[in-house]
Amino acid sequence: MPGALQTREALLDAGAALVEQHGLGGLSVNMVVAQAGVAKGTFYVHFKDRATFVDAMHKRFHGRVQAAVDEAVQGLEPGAERIFRSTEAYLDVSIANRGVKALSLEARSDPTVQGGPMAARRERLAAAGVADLKAMGWEDAEAAAQLIAAMTREISVLEFDAGCPLPASRRVLRRFLGI
Amino acid sequence: MPGALQTREALLDAGAALVEQHGLGGLSVNMVVAQAGVAKGTFYVHFKDRATFVDAMHKRFHGRVQAAVDEAVQGLEPGAERIFRSTEAYLDVSIANRGVKALSLEARSDPTVQGGPMAARRERLAAAGVADLKAMGWEDAEAAAQLIAAMTREISVLEFDAGCPLPASRRVLRRFLGI
């Protein structure tokens, strides 16, 4: 007999597992409750509607990433080493989280969940890199931070598909950063 | 009274316009025929089913990109300049094509259309870059080509959203390539 919070987590876990196979667009409330082993009505005890649920999945995933990144760069000065540590923390968390592909890529162009909060989470993550790039003497630091974020997402998807870290991809990222 | 081929193109145009607003998962046959101004049955005169239609959209988009890239690099030796010209050709075609975001990003994780043919088109495009990177003395040329493709896709999405080329992003890409 799980408590309320455990049921909520079970639904989010079910969603993460399913989104990986069916994509964000193919994720249905029916599937989620079946996977989680609860009744359909239970879903609406915990989430207002489908869009809220997708947002909650994205929020949970990004919360984990953000926490890992914050911890990894704690006390480091802005610069090349700090931005690379950020990307490594992102990758290490992502590889352990199901649904990465859908949540980091597909979430961007799915308008069933309104882009606002999800876009804000992505931006917050990329914004930290701007300070590092400026400290490294980059012009166009904003544009560079966006491209580094894009590469990092790409590697996370490749690593998740591979099931393990891909050192060659990480080396390339390092070399792009000039380290 | 349009001929058969024009109706087919009209359906693909309608799909490209709609996918941009609603994402690939939110694209329905109903919407496409309404936008194109034809009866529902007409859709199935031209396409076996929805998945075939999505594949045809992807094929058309990638065909245009591939043709532009092939023309842009014609006669050039493998190397830094050639790979940068490729990415520029990709970007210049993408900015003029609706639905870029969905077709270049979302198509990747949508399993309603089986990944096979679409993934093959992406790989063919990225594969050309490997020779350039090897000529430039890169180790991990395959991994680097994937990341360059990811950055190029990112820029194409940003440019499409902006509605015009973004020189800062293109400069960053150039600098990453060491040119």
Next chain:
DNA sequence: TGTACATCAGTGAACGCGCGTTCACTGATGTAC
């Protein structure tokens, strides 16, 4: 200790809706004689 009531996560049948797909049919155009 026993009884009455409040709370709240969980249930599942029922709803209306839009989906993808089918199919018998239409009507314009081209070809044969």
Next chain:
DNA sequence: TGTACATCAGTGAACGCGCGTTCACTGATGTAC
């Protein structure tokens, strides 16, 4: 030139289905007296 037939893009009503959401209800747990 006129008639008969073939072709084929286009039509739209109809289908069964799974979707997201609602809601009256259950039943376990906690609290008050």
